[in-house]
Amino acid sequence: MVMKVLASRTFRAPIAGVPLCLLLGLMVPVVAVADELPSESVLPLGMANKAIQAALDVCTKDGYRVSVSVVDRAGVLRAMGRADGAGPHTVDSSRKKAYTAASLRRPTSELGDLLAKVPTLQALRDINGEVLILGGGFPIEIGGDVVGGIGVGGAPGTHLDDACARGGLDAIGAASKVSPAK
Numbered sequence: 647m648v649m650k651v652l653a654s655r656t657f658r659a660p661i662a663g664v665p666l667c668l669l670l671g672l673m674v675p676v677v678a679v680a681d682e683l684p685s686e687s688v689l690p691l692g693m694a695n696k697a698i699q700a701a702l703d704v705c706t707k708d709g710y711r712v713s714v715s716v717v718d719r720a721g722v723l724r725a726m727g728r729a730d731g732a733g734p735h736t737v738d739s740s741r742k743k744a745y746t747a748a749s750l751r752r753p754t755s756e757l758g759d760l761l762a763k764v765p766t767l768q769a770l771r772d773i774n775g776e777v778l779i780l781g782g783g784f785p786i787e788i789g790g791d792v793v794g795g796i797g798v799g800g801a802p803g804t805h806l807d808d809a810c811a812r813g814g815l816d817a818i819g820a821a822s823k824v825s826p827a828k
Contacts, residue, residue, distance in 0.1 A: 715744045
C-alpha cells in the first residue's frame, strides 16, 4: 500500500529558531491521506482481451468482419482487435463506441433511441470528437462498478454490433445495462 504523508516544513521566522507555524499558533499535524483517497476497480488486460476475442468470435461465426475495442473507465483504449478483412473505418468506430458507452455510462443504442425521443439532447453528439452515438457500444459493469466500455463496429446493422458486444460482455461476466434486442 502506498501512503502519502503530509508534513509541516519548518520556516525561519523573524525570531531565530522558532518555526513559523508556532509563531502563528498553528498546529500542523502529520496526516495519512491514503485512507482518504478514492479507490477504483481496474479492468485487467486479460479480461479486456477475452471480451474482444469473444465478440470477434460471435461476429465471425455470423460472417461479419468487425473491429472490437475495449476502453478503461476513463475512455482510454485498453485493447483492440480487428478481424481479417474488417474495413479500416471499423477501428475508429469501435473505439469511439466504447468511449461513448464508458463515458456516458449507457449503451450507445439506448443513447441513440434517447436522442430520437428527446431532440434537445442532440448536443450530446457534440460533447467532443470522440463521442459516437451509434449502436454497438456498452459500458462494462462488473460488481456494480463501470470499469470500461466495449465497442463493436463493422457488422451490417447496429443491432448486430450490439449482439457481438454482448458476447464479449458475457464472456467476462459483465452486466449488460440494456435488455437484448426485441
